[in-house]
Amino acid sequence: MAEEEKKSFDENEAASLVKELRGNIKSNKTKSYDWRVSQLESIRKMIVENEKEIAKALYDDLSKPEFEAFISEISNAKSSCELALKELKHWMKPEKAKTSISTFPSSAEIVSEPLGVVLVISTWNFPFLLSVDPVIGAIAAGNAVVLKPSEISPATSSLLVNLFDKYLDKSAVRVVEGAVPETSALLEQKWDKILYTGSSRVGRIVMTAAAKHLTPVILELGGKCPAIVDSNVNLQVATRRIIAGKWQCNNGQACIGVDYVITTKDFAPKLIDALRKELEDCFGRNPMESKDISRIVSLNHFTRLERLLDEDNVSNKIVLGGQRDQNKLRMAPTILLDVPKDSQIMQDEIFGPLLPIITVENVKDSFDAINSKPKPLAAYLFTNDEKLKESFVQNVSAGGMLINDTILHVTVDTLPFGGVEESGMGSYHGKFSFDAFSHKKAVLYRSFNGDASIRYPPYTESKKKLMKALISDGIFGMLLALIGWSKD
Amino acid sequence: MESELESMREYFKSGKTRSVSWRLSQLKGLLLFIKEKEAEIFEALKKDLGKHPVEAFRDEVGTLIKSINFALKGLKNWMSSEKVKLPKIAVLSSAKLVPQPLGLVLIISSWNFPLGLSLEPLIGAIAAGNTMVLKPSEMAPACSSLLANVMTTYLDTKAIKVIQGGPSIGEQLLQQKWDKIFFTGSALVGRIVMSAAVKHLTPVVLELGGKCPAVVDSFSSSWDKQVAVNRIAVSKFGNCAGQACIAIDYILVEKKFASNLVELMKASIKNMFGDNPRESNTIARIINKHHFLRLKNLLSDLAVQKSVVYGGSMDEENLFIEPTILLDPPLQSEIMTDEIFGPLLPIITLDMVEDSIEFINSKPKALAIYAFTKNEQFKRRIEAETSSGSLVFNDAVIQYAVDTLPFGGIGESGIGRYHGKFSFDTFTHHKAVTTRSFLTDFWFRFPPWNGQKLMLFETVYNFDYLGILLVILGLKRCKRNLDVI
Numbered sequence: 001m002a003e004e005e006k007k008s009f010d011e012n013e014a015a016s017l018v019k020e021l022r023g024n025i026k027s028n029k030t031k032s033y034d035w036r037v038s039q040l041e042s043i044r045k046m047i048v049e050n051e052k053e054i055a056k057a058l059y060d061d062l063s064k065p066e067f068e069a070f071i072s073e074i075s076n077a078k079s080s081c082e083l084a085l086k087e088l089k090h091w092m093k094p095e096k097a098k099t100s101i102s103t104f105p106s107s108a109e110i111v112s113e114p115l116g117v118v119l120v121i122s123t124w125n126f127p128f129l130l131s132v133d134p135v136i137g138a139i140a141a142g143n144a145v146v147l148k149p150s151e152i153s154p155a156t157s158s159l160l161v162n163l164f165d166k167y168l169d170k171s172a173v174r175v176v177e178g179a180v181p182e183t184s185a186l187l188e189q190k191w192d193k194i195l196y197t198g199s200s201r202v203g204r205i206v207m208t209a210a211a212k213h214l215t216p217v218i219l220e221l222g223g224k225c226p227a228i229v230d231s232n233v234n235l236q237v238a239t240r241r242i243i244a245g246k247w248q249c250n251n252g253q254a255c256i257g258v259d260y261v262i263t264t265k266d267f268a269p270k271l272i273d274a275l276r277k278e279l280e281d282c283f284g285r286n287p288m289e290s291k292d293i294s295r296i297v298s299l300n301h302f303t304r305l306e307r308l309l310d311e312d313n314v315s316n317k318i319v320l321g322g323q324r325d326q327n328k329l330r331m332a333p334t335i336l337l338d339v340p341k342d343s344q345i346m347q348d349e350i351f352g353p354l355l356p357i358i359t360v361e362n363v364k365d366s367f368d369a370i371n372s373k374p375k376p377l378a379a380y381l382f383t384n385d386e387k388l389k390e391s392f393v394q395n396v397s398a399g400g401m402l403i404n405d406t407i408l409h410v411t412v413d414t415l416p417f418g419g420v421e422e423s424g425m426g427s428y429h430g431k432f433s434f435d436a437f438s439h440k441k442a443v444l445y446r447s448f449n450g451d452a453s454i455r456y457p458p459y460t461e462s463k464k465k466l467m468k469a470l471i472s473d474g475i476f477g478m479l480l481a482l483i484g485w486s487k488d
Numbered sequence: 489m490e491s492e493l494e495s496m497r498e499y500f501k502s503g504k505t506r507s508v509s510w511r512l513s514q515l516k517g518l519l520l521f522i523k524e525k526e527a528e529i530f531e532a533l534k535k536d537l538g539k540h541p542v543e544a545f546r547d548e549v550g551t552l553i554k555s556i557n558f559a560l561k562g563l564k565n566w567m568s569s570e571k572v573k574l575p576k577i578a579v580l581s582s583a584k585l586v587p588q589p590l591g592l593v594l595i596i597s598s599w600n601f602p603l604g605l606s607l608e609p610l611i612g613a614i615a616a617g618n619t620m621v622l623k624p625s626e627m628a629p630a631c632s633s634l635l636a637n638v639m640t641t642y643l644d645t646k647a648i649k650v651i652q653g654g655p656s657i658g659e660q661l662l663q664q665k666w667d668k669i670f671f672t673g674s675a676l677v678g679r680i681v682m683s684a685a686v687k688h689l690t691p692v693v694l695e696l697g698g699k700c701p702a703v704v705d706s707f708s709s710s711w712d713k714q715v716a717v718n719r720i721a722v723s724k725f726g727n728c729a730g731q732a733c734i735a736i737d738y739i740l741v742e743k744k745f746a747s748n749l750v751e752l753m754k755a756s757i758k759n760m761f762g763d764n765p766r767e768s769n770t771i772a773r774i775i776n777k778h779h780f781l782r783l784k785n786l787l788s789d790l791a792v793q794k795s796v797v798y799g800g801s802m803d804e805e806n807l808f809i810e811p812t813i814l815l816d817p818p819l820q821s822e823i824m825t826d827e828i829f830g831p832l833l834p835i836i837t838l839d840m841v842e843d844s845i846e847f848i849n850s851k852p853k854a855l856a857i858y859a860f861t862k863n864e865q866f867k868r869r870i871e872a873e874t875s876s877g878s879l880v881f882n883d884a885v886i887q888y889a890v891d892t893l894p895f896g897g898i899g900e901s902g903i904g905r906y907h908g909k910f911s912f913d914t915f916t917h918h919k920a921v922t923t924r925s926f927l928t929d930f931w932f933r934f935p936p937w938n939g940q941k942l943m944l945f946e947t948v949y950n951f952d953y954l955g956i957l958l959v960i961l962g963l964k965r966c967k968r969n970l971d972v973i
Contacts (some may be wrong), residue, residue, distance in 0.1 A: 110893065212679065444878070458760065
């Protein structure tokens with residue numbers, strides 16, 4: 001394949017891209033069930049036939065262990081695709097809506113139709129999954145879609161360009177690579193929906209651009225996802241699950257990863273010991289050498305994490321780990337105990353292998369600590385106390401919650417995945433993806449038979465009585481009013 | 489203002505608004521207000537818009553009673569958590585969706601249905617257990633005052649506040665932090681609202697407008713023709729004098745049926761609204777001078793003036809415009825590019841009624857499309873080939889009253905939806921909650937990694953129970969080469 005000079009993608013390019021796609025969907029090709037199924041099958045094939053290449057790209061970008069790549073990205077993308085293929089006919093069916101006496105005779109339904117041309121802006125930590133999953137939803141709903149992968153994960157980004165080019169219908173599905181200038185050019189255009197995954201800072205930029213065109217948005221952002229650990233738990237299992245939700249999850253660089261832990265003063269030492277032991281079982285005596293843990297994605301993020309660690313009154317709270325290697329962009333699993341509340345590490349989303357443990361007197365006090373911060377994408381609780389579980393669900397607000405485990409709730413495709421407040425707006429996964437990229441059109445069918453004259457002027461007192469009776473008291477009241485009885 | 493909102497947030501934190509009894513009591517209070525103060529409501533609507541009490545009842549009071557009753561009936565059900573299916577492999581786990589209130593929400597309403605458009609969203613916000621601020625439109629001052637001073641006496645004012653004012657109050661409110669903003673109004677202000685919402689990443693619902701077309705096919709039966717014409721006339725002129733987001737904006741009809749349609753419409757208008765509609769008060773007046781002059785201006789173009797075939801008289805002192813029909817005004821004129829929002833009805837003629845699909849698609853997506861036709865194939869084409877907030881066959885406006893249909897726009901006509909349970913959902917966060925047990929755990933979930941663990945994942949994700957067994961028994965081997973580096 002001949003090397004091509006990369007053209008700069010500016011506003012004119014972006015405008016003509018959108019124009020071209022809008023022209024291509026005029027024929028309603030993407031609306032047809034057959035087109036959607038053919039694209040989804042191609043995506044499935046694309047994943048299955050290129051597992052090795054995908055794993056390699058993820059390794060190049062993040063040193064992601066192949067197992068992690070498989071279980072957290074490739075597998076999830078494949079099952080998301082397979083679910084859509086299985087359910088699409090059912091999802092596309094209009095939903096009948098009940099009608100009442102006020103519009104009798106009539107019938108009504110809610111029809112799902114594509115929005116048109118949509119934009120998916122993805123991120124670097126699960127660069128394959130978070131690109132392909134929303135695209136699956138957009139295609140299942142019958143839209144044309146432009147994907148802008150993250151430039152911070154360049155190997156995956158260019159792999160997506162090649163794969164989409166080879167497997168998918170170019171007339172409706174495109175990938176645009178680039179960084180800030182290219183993204184800005186895309187955001188200037190009018191889209192029918194934008195799904196953005198990333199930081200709340202850029203989320204605001206996306207929403208501002210969308211407001212100009214009244215474009216609805218889904219923002220999948222982040223937050224500090226807390227894990228509360230009660231003392232009445234199976235410590236070994238709880239610890240392993242916390243490790244699974246922190247260091248096995250892109251080495252803490254995940255929006256739903258455990259950001260910090262809250263436990264009681266008394267229980268903290270036990271928890272720390274358990275973590276120490278289990279971490280060694282998972283990653284060996286020297287985690288910096290372990291092949292089973294991802295690296296930090298870039299120098300930028302590496303220095304950001306270093307700054308968090310090196311702050312005064314924070315660096316002396318390290319109880320485990322702290323090792324780092326700038327050349328290899330590696331940082332060891334690090335645990336800190338009771339850093340100051342106002343330290344940067346307790347203000348910013350960490351997005352790395354540093355785990356602060358905050359202690360409270362009573363496990364119940366942890367709720368206030370969580371509620372004093374912006375609402376996170378996920379909140380976790382480890383306990384066997386049923387009352388505590390109930391209180392947690394009722395009193396803590398988060399996008400999603402998982403009790404006695406971490407991160408797994410996002411693999412349940414019957415649950416919506418999304419945030420609230422600072423952690424985002426809108427949701428997707430499973431049928432929610434289809435709904436996210438659909439317009440639910442209300443359709444009412446009326447007949448010409450049975451036209452009630454009480455609807456039309458001139459308005460008389462008796463018409464008013466009938467109308468009131470009909471609306472307030474239903475058909476019985478109306479019959480009474482017809483024969484002259486009324487509450488007036 | 490900040491301290492008022494702060495105390496509302498504290499009140500929300502106390503959990504008072506979350507109980508089913510609080511929500512029911514507020515909804516009942518609202519119902520009592522509407523029933524006990526009916527006379528005052530009619531007076532306020534008469535003062536602000538010159539609405540006839542029957543029109544006011546049909547469009548605002550009556551629909552609100554219906555909506556409150558619907559919410560009262562459905563509330564317990566709506567509030568309950570919904571169990572969610574998990575695959576068999578998820579042994580000893582459970583998952584559910586828990587509906588929770590968002591917190592403190594802002595509702596900004598419009599002037600044309602000042603009661604309806606303030607209280608319909610309020611019903612949803614209350615049902616969902618939030619605290620809320622309502623800012624009614626200052627352009628309907630009698631209604632705004634009624635809501636602020638009388639309605640509040642029926643409600644818990646620690647949780648529900650009405651703040652009156654114009655654009656500057658609106659701006660101040662938009663600077664605050666809300667958990668949701670619900671706005672009804674123009675697309676121009678909708679953009680301002682959404683841009684302001686970015687500051688706090690506040691999700692928004694925008695109920696905007698657009699040019700809602702009515703496609704009129706030809707009918708062989710004169711009964712059908714008459715019913716269609718009656719429905720068009722009442723939906724346009726009898727609905728706040730056409731000042732409604734879902735009113736018919738313009739008509740599309742085949743050339744050969746056009747003159748018949750015009751004749752039938754003239755007769756229908758005379759029948760319904762009489763010879764002097766202003767005196768008989770069968771038509772509302774224009775809200776204010778600004779909009780009156782805007783509508784007058786639409787007819788100022790000479791070519792547009794020439795196309796008037798009925799009506800056209802305007803009474804500036806009384807802000808009254810009589811029902812006016814135009815036949816084929818120039819497509820580039822403002823009356824055919826802007827949302828009319830008044831009692832002027834352009835009829836555009838086409839060679840074939842099917843051309844209406846292309847015509848509609850050449851304009852921004854509307855809040856509603858109306859199609860009067862008995863041709864099943866044509867109905868299917870319209871449904872498949874056009875896009876709008878809602879679509880109604882053989883009637884207009886009436887979809888507003890159906891609680892089971894979502895009411896909202898698409899593209900320029902809006903974002904989000906409400907009515908019925910959709911109102912509850914729009915002010916709710918459906919939190920996903922999963923519970924796992926400590927008893928089972930998959931040992932293969934944890935590093936160090938090996939081929940067998942990978943195989944187990946693969947079979948688990950495929951829900952391949954036999955495969956899982958085979959791997960455990962050592963009868964399935966890992967085919968992959970695991971050295972990537």
